[in-house]
Amino acid sequence: MRRLPVVRGTNVADGVLHDIMAQRLEKLRALEAEGRNPFLVTEYRRTHLAKEILDNFAAMENQTVRVAGRVMSRRGQGKVTFMHLQDVSGQIQGFFRFDDLGEAAYERLKLVDIGDILGIEGYIFRTRTGEISIHVSGFEILTKALRPLPEKWHGLKDVETRYRRRYVDLIVNPEVRETFIARSRAVQAIRALLDGRGFLEVETPMMQAIPGGAAARPFITHHNALDIDLYLRIAPELYLKRLIVGGLEKVYEINRNFRNEGISTKHNPEFTMLEVYEAYANYEDMMRLCEELFAATALATRGTLTFDYQGQAIDLTPPWRRISLFDSLREFGGIDTSQLLDFESAKALCRALGIHVDERATLSTLINNLFEEFVEGQITQPTFITDFPTAISPLAKRRRDDPEMTERFEVYVAGRELANAFSELNDPIDQRGRFEEQVRERAAGDEEAHPMDEDYIRALEYGLPPTGGLGIGIDRLVMLLTDSPSIRDVILFPQLKPEKGTEEEEE
Secondary structure: OOOOOOOOOOOHHHHHHHHHHHHHHHHHHHHHHOOOOHHHOOOOOOOOOHHHHHHOHHHHOOOEEEEEEEEEEEEEEOOEEEEEEEEOOEEEEEEEEHHHHOHHHHHHHHHOOOOOEEEEEEEEEEOOOOOEEEEEEEEEEEEOOOOOOOOOOOOOOOHHHHHHOHHHHHHHOHHHHHHHHHHHHHHHHHHHHHHHOOOEEOOOOOEEOOOOOOOOOOOEEEEOOOOEEEEEOOOOHHHHHHHHHOOOOEEEEEEEEEOOOOOOOOOOOEEEEEEEEEEOOOHHHHHHHHHHHHHHHHHHHOOOOEEEEOOEEEEOOOOOEEEEHHHHHHHHHOOOHHHHOOHHHHHHHHHHOOOOOOOOOOHHHHHHHHHHHHOHHHOOOOEEEEOOEHHHOOOEOEOOOOOOEEOEEEEEEOOEEEEEEEEEOOOHHHHHHHHHHHHHHHHOOOOOOOOOOHHHHHHHHHOOOOEEEEEEEHHHHHHHHHOOOOHHHOOOOOOOOOOOOOOHHHO
16 A cells, blocks of 8 residues: 655644645555556657757647656646646646546646656647647656655755755756756866877776875775775876876876865865876876866857856966966965975974964975965966975976976866876886885874885886876866856765754755
C-alpha cells in the first residue's frame, strides 16, 4: 500500500506540507486505480524541445509535435486549461480544451499538479493573446511529483538550502541552469583548444601513496586488501610530469582534486583543475597559452572578452600585465621585500605590520599572508604575478639570472587567484634538495609542506626535458565568466555542513 513520505518537523509549515503531499498521494492512487501509474511509464518519444518550437514558429505553425516537461504553472476554469511545461531548453504553453480531449481525459487533468512531469501532443498555434502554444490533443502523466515546488525559493536567505537541494534550484531558477550550461561550454572550449594544439588528454590516479604536486593537507583513506593508507590527490602534477618523461610531450588533465581545508566563497574541499604540460616550453609559453584559454572560454560562454564581474569591468584581451611578486608588494603595500628572503626577517616584518604570525608559519605562508593583505584584493584586471622565491616554489625552475627566484607565475583577476604555472624543475639533484627542505618544514609542523617522493626523483633521473606547466582553477574561472560571487554557485553539489532537519523553508 502507498504510504505518505516522511516529513520532518512539527511546525505549522511542516503540517501544511504534509497535507499537500497527502492530497498528491491520493491523486496518485486515483491514477493507479485507472491503470495509469505514471511510475510505470518507461519512455516518451519527444519530437521537439520548447525552444525549437518558439524559435521556429513561422515554419512550424500547425505542425503536430510531442513535447515533455515539468508543469510550472496552470490556470483556467471550466472547459479550458493552460499549463506551462519546462524542459531543458525553456518553457512552452499547453492549451487543453474539454471539446478536444473529451470528458474522461479532461477530468483526468484534475489529477495534474504543478511539478508533475507531463507529455503532450498537439499542433502549434498562437493563442488570442499572441502566445505560441501547443493545442493539446492528448497527454500522459509521466511522473507524479509528491512534493510541491517551493513558492519562494528564489532569493532564499538561507542560500545553503538552495545548494543542498540543487535539484530544486535547477528547476525553479533558470539562471542557475544557465550557469552550469556555461560551465560545460567553458570546459568544451578548453578541450577544443588543447586538442587542436595536439595535446593528449590523460587520466592520473585519484588515490595516491604520496600526496604531492601542491602545498595542501590531503584526505586520508585506507586500502583494506593492501593494508596501507592512501591519499586523495591534492594535484596530478607529478604524475603528469612522469608522462612527459615517458615521451608524451603534450598532456593535459581536467581533474578533481581534494584538499582537506575550510569551506568559503573561494574554497571547496573538492574542486576541478585543468593542468597542462608541454615539453620544450617554458613559463613564457604558458603565459600565452593561459591568455588564449581564458579568451576561448570567455568567447564560448559570453561571446566577448569584456564584461562585468560583480560590478567591476573586466577585460581579458591579451596581453595581460606582468609584475613580479616582490614588485607588487612594493607597489601596492610599500613593503621592503629585502626582508622576505629568510624566515626570521619575514616574521619580524609581518609582526611590525600587524599581521598575525602562526606558530606553524613558514616563509611561504608569511609571504602569502602579506600578498593577500596588501596586493590580492587590489588586482582587478588579469595580471601575471611572476618570479616567486625558490624557497616557496619547490617544483619550479630557478631563474638563470637570479637563482633565489623561480620562473613561476600566478594569475589574478578581480582579486582572486585563478592560475599557477612555472618552468618545471627538471634537475633531480636540486629537486631532492628542495624536497628535503620541505621534509624539514613538515617535521617542524607545516602539514602542507611537500613530502619526499623518491619515485618522482627517480623519474627525473631518467630525464625530464625542459617543460612548461600550467594549472587553472576551473571553478574560479567559471565564477568569473558567470558573474558568480561564490564558488558554491558554480559547483553542482558543493560541500556543506550537515543538514539540521527542518523543512520550514519549503513554504
